Amino acid sequence: MKKKRILTILVVACLLVGGLWFLQKLLTPKYINEIIEGRLIADYYDNAGGNDVVFIGDCEVYENISPITLWEDYGITSYIRGSAQQLIWQSYYLMEETLKYEKPKVMVFNVLSMKYGEPQNEAYNRMTLDGMRWSDSKVNSIKASMTDEEEFITYLFPLLRYHSRWSELSGEDFEYLFKTKRSFHQGYLMRVDVRPVTSYPSPTPLQDYQFSDTSYEYLDKMVKLCKDNGVELVLMKAPSIYPYWYDEWEEQMEDYAEKNGLLYINFLELLDETGIDFDTDTYDNGLHLNLSGAEKLAKYLGAELQETYQLPDHRGDAQVAAKWQEKSDFYHEMEADQYRELEEYGYLKSYGGRKPAGQED
Amino acid sequence: MLFTSYTFIAFLAAMFVLYYLVPKKFQWMLLLAGSYLFYAWAGIHFLAYILVTTVTTWYAAKRMTVLQTEQSAYLKAHKAELSREEKKALKAAGKKKTRHWMLFCLLLNLGILAVLKYTDFFISNINGIFDTDIAFMRFALPMGISFYTFQSMGYLLDVYRGKYAAQDSLGRFALFVSFFPQVIQGPISRYDDMAKTLYDEHPYDHHNISFGIQRICWGFFKKMVVADRILVAVNELIKNPADYTGAYVLAAMFFYAIELYADFTGGIDITIGIAQVFGVHLVENFERPFFSKNTAEYWRRWHITMGTWFRDYIFYPISVCQPMLKLSKASREKLGQALGKRVPVYLSTSIVWFVTGLWHGASWNFIVWGMLNCLVLIVSQEFEPFYAWFHKKFPKVGRTFWYRLFQVARTFCLMSAIRILDCYRDVPLTFHQVGTIFTEGNWNVLVNGSLLELGLSAADWGVILAGVLAMLIVSLIGRSGSVREKLSKQPMALRYGVYAALFLGVLIFGAYGIGFDASQFIYNQF
Amino acid sequence: MEALLNILKELHPEVDFETCDTLIDDKILDSFDIISIITSVNTEYDVAIPAEEIIPENFNSAEALYDLIERLQDED
Numbered sequence: 001m002k003k004k005r006i007l008t009i010l011v012v013a014c015l016l017v018g019g020l021w022f023l024q025k026l027l028t029p030k031y032i033n034e035i036i037e038g039r040l041i042a043d044y045y046d047n048a049g050g051n052d053v054v055f056i057g058d059c060e061v062y063e064n065i066s067p068i069t070l071w072e073d074y075g076i077t078s079y080i081r082g083s084a085q086q087l088i089w090q091s092y093y094l095m096e097e098t099l100k101y102e103k104p105k106v107m108v109f110n111v112l113s114m115k116y117g118e119p120q121n122e123a124y125n126r127m128t129l130d131g132m133r134w135s136d137s138k139v140n141s142i143k144a145s146m147t148d149e150e151e152f153i154t155y156l157f158p159l160l161r162y163h164s165r166w167s168e169l170s171g172e173d174f175e176y177l178f179k180t181k182r183s184f185h186q187g188y189l190m191r192v193d194v195r196p197v198t199s200y201p202s203p204t205p206l207q208d209y210q211f212s213d214t215s216y217e218y219l220d221k222m223v224k225l226c227k228d229n230g231v232e233l234v235l236m237k238a239p240s241i242y243p244y245w246y247d248e249w250e251e252q253m254e255d256y257a258e259k260n261g262l263l264y265i266n267f268l269e270l271l272d273e274t275g276i277d278f279d280t281d282t283y284d285n286g287l288h289l290n291l292s293g294a295e296k297l298a299k300y301l302g303a304e305l306q307e308t309y310q311l312p313d314h315r316g317d318a319q320v321a322a323k324w325q326e327k328s329d330f331y332h333e334m335e336a337d338q339y340r341e342l343e344e345y346g347y348l349k350s351y352g353g354r355k356p357a358g359q360e361d
Numbered sequence: 362m363l364f365t366s367y368t369f370i371a372f373l374a375a376m377f378v379l380y381y382l383v384p385k386k387f388q389w390m391l392l393l394a395g396s397y398l399f400y401a402w403a404g405i406h407f408l409a410y411i412l413v414t415t416v417t418t419w420y421a422a423k424r425m426t427v428l429q430t431e432q433s434a435y436l437k438a439h440k441a442e443l444s445r446e447e448k449k450a451l452k453a454a455g456k457k458k459t460r461h462w463m464l465f466c467l468l469l470n471l472g473i474l475a476v477l478k479y480t481d482f483f484i485s486n487i488n489g490i491f492d493t494d495i496a497f498m499r500f501a502l503p504m505g506i507s508f509y510t511f512q513s514m515g516y517l518l519d520v521y522r523g524k525y526a527a528q529d530s531l532g533r534f535a536l537f538v539s540f541f542p543q544v545i546q547g548p549i550s551r552y553d554d555m556a557k558t559l560y561d562e563h564p565y566d567h568h569n570i571s572f573g574i575q576r577i578c579w580g581f582f583k584k585m586v587v588a589d590r591i592l593v594a595v596n597e598l599i600k601n602p603a604d605y606t607g608a609y610v611l612a613a614m615f616f617y618a619i620e621l622y623a624d625f626t627g628g629i630d631i632t633i634g635i636a637q638v639f640g641v642h643l644v645e646n647f648e649r650p651f652f653s654k655n656t657a658e659y660w661r662r663w664h665i666t667m668g669t670w671f672r673d674y675i676f677y678p679i680s681v682c683q684p685m686l687k688l689s690k691a692s693r694e695k696l697g698q699a700l701g702k703r704v705p706v707y708l709s710t711s712i713v714w715f716v717t718g719l720w721h722g723a724s725w726n727f728i729v730w731g732m733l734n735c736l737v738l739i740v741s742q743e744f745e746p747f748y749a750w751f752h753k754k755f756p757k758v759g760r761t762f763w764y765r766l767f768q769v770a771r772t773f774c775l776m777s778a779i780r781i782l783d784c785y786r787d788v789p790l791t792f793h794q795v796g797t798i799f800t801e802g803n804w805n806v807l808v809n810g811s812l813l814e815l816g817l818s819a820a821d822w823g824v825i826l827a828g829v830l831a832m833l834i835v836s837l838i839g840r841s842g843s844v845r846e847k848l849s850k851q852p853m854a855l856r857y858g859v860y861a862a863l864f865l866g867v868l869i870f871g872a873y874g875i876g877f878d879a880s881q882f883i884y885n886q887f
Numbered sequence: 888m889e890a891l892l893n894i895l896k897e898l899h900p901e902v903d904f905e906t907c908d909t910l911i912d913d914k915i916l917d918s919f920d921i922i923s924i925i926t927s928v929n930t931e932y933d934v935a936i937p938a939e940e941i942i943p944e945n946f947n948s949a950e951a952l953y954d955l956i957e958r959l960q961d962e963d
Contacts (some may be wrong), residue, residue, distance in 0.1 A: 012857060019861070023869065122875055149875055153367050163869045167820040449962075522939035656916060672918050678938040680922040686935060689926040706922045742919065 018102070024159040025177055032172040036183050036352065039061070041094075041131030044081055048101040050320065052311050053078035055187070056087040056095055057110030060238035063288035065281050067186035068331040069298035074306050075313030079189030083131075085124040088113045088218045093141035095222060097132065099229050106309055108234045108301075111253050111264075114219065117212025119147045129155060131347050146232050151329055185331045190291055192338040193348050197278035197286040201244045209248035216256075223260050229334070232263075232309055239267035239276050239297070241286040263308060267297060274300040283353075291335065362402045364545075365585060365873060368636060372399065373635065380639055385562035390538055392559075392639065407503040411539055414470050419534040421466035422520040422527035422756075425459040429523060432470070448881050458541035463521040467514060474510045477502055505544040507720060511670055513538050516552040518674055519682040533560055542635040546628050548614050548646040548666040555643070561763065563640030572845050573637030578631030578863045579835070585871035587828035588624035592872075593597040594815040595620050599784040602794055607801025610794045612812065618777040619783055622651065625664075649836045654768035656737045659776055667720075671713050680709040705744075711735050726791065730782040736777060824870050888953050895949055904929045908948035917944060924952070934959045 004024060031038030040062060053076055062082030070076040081094050095107060119125070125145045132138040142155050154161040165173075169324045183189070210276035226233040235257055237245060245268060273295050278286055281293030289297065305311055314320045338351055347353040376395045383391055401408055436448060457609045457725020477500045484495045516537070520527045523530040528534040536559065537552055538544075598605045598613040599632070605613065629646045636643045650663035660668050669827045679685060685705050692699035711732070778795065785791040807811070813819055838844050848856055895904045898920050902910075910916045916924075924946075925936045934956050945955045 008853070016861070019865070020868075025867070027869075151367050154874065161874055163871070163874065166869055167818060298366070525937065657919075661914075661917075673938070673941070676918060677922075677941045681925050681936060681938055683935065683942070686926060686929045690930055693930065702923055702926065705926060707921055709922070710919075 001246065002129065020159065023346050024157065026164075026169070026173055027162040027165045028158050029162065029165065030172050030176040030180075031127075032176050032181055032337050033350070034352070035127075037189060037219075038127045039180060040083050040184060040187060040189070041081070041128055042180075043131075043187065044079065044098075045133060047186060048098075049081055051077050051102060051186075052267045053106045053108065053305060054095075054098055054102075054104045055080040055082065055110070056086075056091045056098075056107075057082055058113055059288060060110045060112050060240055061108075062184075062187055062189050063191070064238045064240070064294050064297055065295040065301065066188050066190075066291065066298040068188070068328055069295045070302045071315075072328060073299055074302040074311070075315035076302055076306065077314055077320065077324070078186060081111075082187055083124075083128040084119060086113060086128050087116050087120065087145060088215050089144040090141050092218045092221050092225070093137040093144070094132075095127075095225060097135055099225070099231070100135065100137075101170065103229065104231060105311060106232045106234055106305060107123040107222075108236050109154065109222060111235050111237050112240075112245070112254070114211045114215045114249070115243075117214040118146050118286050122147050122150055125150070126161070130158060177227075185334075188294065189331040189336055190294075190331070191283045191348065191351065191353070192291045192335060193283045193342055193353055194280055194290060194292075195285055196280065197241060197281050197282060201242060203244040203246060206246065206248075209246055209252075211249070211252055219256065223262070234305070235262055235264040236301075237264075237266040238267060238289075239271060239274070239293075240288060241268070241278070265301070267300075267306065270300065276324055291338075327329070362399060364628065365581070365589075367818075368402075372572050377638060380563075381565050383682075385564065388563055388639075389533065389536055389560045392540065392641075393532055394628060396539040396541040396544065400544065403504040404501070407501075410473065410503040410506065411544075413473065413512050414510060415535045415538045416531070417469055418517050418538070419528065421462040422517055422534075423529070423742050424462050425520050426527035428455060428462075430526075435577050459521055463517060466517055470510055470514060470721055474506055476500070477506065479719070479723045504702055505546065508547045509538050509544055511667075511720075512549050515549065515670055515674060519552060528552070528556070536560075540636070540641075542632040544645060546625075546632070547654075547664075548629060548632070548644055549645055550666065555641070558640060558642045561640065566640060569636050569640055573634045573639075575845050575848075575860070575863075576630050576634030576637060578634075578860075578867060580627040580634060581867045581871070582622040582828070582863055583627030583630065583832060585627075585867055585873055587825055587832065588620050588627060589872035590817065590821055591616050591620045591623075593821075594812075594817050595784070596817045602785060602790060606794060606797035607803040608798065608806050609803075609811075611796050612807065613784065614777040614781045617781060618651075618773070619825075621780065621783075623828070623832065644858050651773055652769055652836065652840075654765065655741055655772055655774050656734070656775065657741065660734070660738075662842065663776075667717075671717055675716060676709055676713045677711055680705060685709065707739055710738060714738075725788050726782045726785070729788050730779060732784070737779070749866050752784050753755060761828045828870075888949075890931050891928070892949055893958070894924060894931065900925060904949040908950070911943040911947050912943055921946060928952075928956060932956050932960065 029038060037059070053070070054066060054079065059082065059175075062080050062190060065080060067078040067080060071077050081098060083090070086094075091109060091113060095109075096105075097106070123148070125142075129138065129142055129145060132141070142152060146152065151160075158278050223233055225231075237253070245266075250266060253264055253266075256262075265274070276289070276293055276296055281289050281296065283290040306313075314324075338348055340348050341347075341351065341353075362372060372395070376391070380388055380391055397408065433452070435582060436443070479498045480500065484497055484567075487493060488495055511540060512520075519525060528537070537550075540555075540559070543550065569600075574677045595613060595616050598609055598616070615700070626647045633645070644666060646666050648662040648665065650659055653659035653662050670741060685708070688708070689701070689705040691701075692704040695701065697706065712736035714731040715728060716731075717734075718728040721727040758764050781789070781795065782791050785794055813822070833852065835844055838847065848859060892904055895902070899915065902915055904910075907915070921941060925941075929935055930933065936955065940955060940959075945951055
């Protein structure tokens with residue numbers, strides 16, 4: 001009798017936990033066909049290890065640099081740990097986490113997020129944080145990132161956050177319950193379409209150009225973390241003309257890099273050297289580069305990094321080369337497919353492109 | 362700490378574990394510590410108010426009991442020597458002394474409540490009448506002040522009346538005043554009721570705990586699945602009165618009835634369920650009020666503890682005080698038996714409803730609300746002979762299901778209509794809005810999909826409908842005895858199915874988290 | 888006692904007050920009725936029933952009510 005009772009309780013408990021786990025899986029957004037950048041962070045764990053360069057930052061890294069070009073032209077292995085509106089403390093904790101998986105020779109941090117000293121947006125937080133595996137880095141990152149309306153427990157049990165999605169479940173939620181889709185190239189999100197810059201920003205003056213103490217605090221922590229781990233830290237600013245990069249900000253970054261003996265590359269000042277052309281190399285009027293731009297940037301950056309840090313060329317290593325050959329193939333396949341869609345539909349139908357003006361639904 | 366916050370649930374879980382771990386004689390102290398922690402969470406300075414009420418009431422009651430015991434001991438010892446008149450005089454003198462303590466304590470505490478709650482209302486009326494511009498005080502209202510003040514004053518009056526002896530221990534009395542599940546929104550318990558279980562040693566009792574948790578879940582279901590969801594539509598309707606007139610006002614009345622019922626009874630379910638988990642029995646505050654057949658019955662079944670409080674401590678004392686008895690005699694002589702008898706009753710009814718309205722909130726809306734309730738009560742009392750005649754003439758009609766349904770529907774509609782005074786900004790606007798129901802004639806908005814434009818999708822309405830149906834079914838089952846008792850006799854599969862459905866219902870379909878504002882319980886500030 | 892029964896009968900002719908002892912528990916008398924009774928008793932017996940005596944035990948039956956009246960008369 002007692003045995004039976006215990007058995008019943010066990011069965012009920014299993015069913016409950018199993019049911020909750022299943023519901024959580026079902027209701028958590030899959031980011032398959034829309035806002036696919038929500039999957040970027042989780043994508044890393046399948047590609048961790050063996051990367052000589054790791055890029056960390058917001059959309060200015062994951063849309064602007066092509067790691068496959070770095071491989072093809074220089075034999076540099078690299079990965080981009082980028083996510084939408086990644087805040088500087090999130091970048092720091094991602095760096096910390098990355099070092100638990102591998103020890104790259106160089107880490108490149110994109111400095112745009114210096115402008116944010118406070119938690120910004122719940123939805124972006126979720127995209128950066130949900131994908132991370134549990135570790136003290138994730139816990140600390142969540143604590144640093146939460147807006148006032150957020151609760152830690154909803155990261156522990158995302159069901160508490162996403163429960164109201166019951167009314168908007170779609171086919172992809174069921175199809176991708178237990179699997180995901182391959183969409184990225186070492187953290188790079190490819191777009192081949194072109195939408196040239198039409199106007200240059202006329203910046204609105206700010207009250208205060210000084211980066212916040214919090215931003216500097218985390219930048220200092222990055223410097224220390226890299227030093228302690230024998231990793232070279234490089235600062236970069238991508239050649240995006242929106243959001244505007246103020247001269248006052250530039251000055252602060254130059255000062256900081258000099259004081260700390262860091263290499264700082266501002267691509268906005270290297271348009272001639274990289275050959276970036278805003279008529280052909282951006283897909284959204286200058287916010288992000290397209291494939292052509294990302295490859296140009298990678299070509300320049302690869303040379304610079306290889307020269308400065310004597311990064312090894314792995315193309316001679318058969319094992320590594322085989323692995324990268326496969327990545328490279330997938331890259332060119334997608335490239336071809338995107339051009340095909342562009343040809344066929346006039347826009348990137350299944351890659352998040354928008355119908356050109358006048359043809360909207 | 363809102364009932365629907367993660368913090369509260371964690372607090373509850375910690376209290377629960379500790380409660381059954383500490384030595385049994387410390388259990389009530391743990392509840393006291395927890396209650397004060399809970400209260401301090403809302404703002405540590407608010408503790409001052411509840412402490413003043415607690416200490417003054419405790420001390421005054423204690424003094425009264427001492428005086429009463431001394432007197433009765435003296436009377437007993439000198440029984441033989443004292444004449445009847447002497448005894449009477451002694452009693453009167455004793456009563457006077459205790460009355461001083463009672464009055465001092467009563468006026469102090471009601472004074473605090475009045476100043477904090479009604480000063481700005483008073484100022485705004487003065488400003489309105491004399492066209493002055495006195496600045497508002499904007500006192501922050503301590504959490505649950507109306508509830509704990511009334512509960513304490515009930516105790517004070519009971520001790521004064523000699524119903525029971527005062528509680529000796531300040532700590533125990535403080536727990537009675539501040540017991541955390543009920544301090545925010547009642548029920549307004551009586552001391553003799555609560556003392557039966559509040560201070561006892563409670564061993565782990567599976568039945569109580571399981572039933573308590575079921576009740577808590579059911580409360581969360583009503584509150585989070587139904588009330589907080591339909592709240593969106595109610596707010597849309599009443600915050601934009603100019604856009605939503607006519608049939609929309611009717612819809613608002615109906616939706617608000619659902620919201621308030623689900624919110625308030627859900628909150629009370631959570632309260633009583635939590636108390637049950639700790640082995641404490643709290644008195645019921647609702648008895649399926651929407652099944653009432655008339656207004657008087659409705660008010661005996663809705664917010665019961667408030668109704669009985671007003672009855673016992675205001676209605677009865679006013680009705681039987683000397684001036685009222687004199688008035689009664691005089692009116693019987695002047696107006697004749699039938700009419701004269703009713704004058705004092707109606708007068709005290711009006712007073713009670715005026716105070717009840719004022720207690721609900723410092724605004725004319727609530728005063729008018731109270732007076733309208735009073736009016737309906739008196740009118741239906743006056744119609745009594747007509748109904749009696751009707752039932753004599755058509756004895757079969759009154760016994761049919763349809764007639765009872767008609768009575769229930771009539772009461773529901775009447776109460777919903779009066780209750781809409783809670784919602785609109787002021788009294789004239791409310792009357793204007795209700796008036797448009799009869800003039801606007803836009804009945805088509807009820808069926809042409811306009812109701813789907815109120816911020817809730819069809820799926821949301823589906824959930825609300827299912828929730829309302831669930832509440833209706835539970836109410837129907839509950840008419841013939843405890844729903845949980847009945848459920849516990851069902852086969853295991855069904856039982857666990859119901860528990861799981863309830864739990865998952867709250868978890869998935871609850872309107873909580875980002876995108877939904879966990880609204881304060883509606884009665885919180887009252 | 889006779890006078891008291893008359894008072895009660897007038898309120899609820901359909902109730903047998905001589906035997907019923909659950910007037911409050913079964914919600915036969917409501918608060919309006921109770922006040923009517925008290926004011927009538929006041930006229931009839933010249934006894935003021937104070938608010939603290941309005942408890943179910945005193946109003947559940949005609950007999951209990953009569954006992955109360957007698958007790959109060961005695962105290963006067």
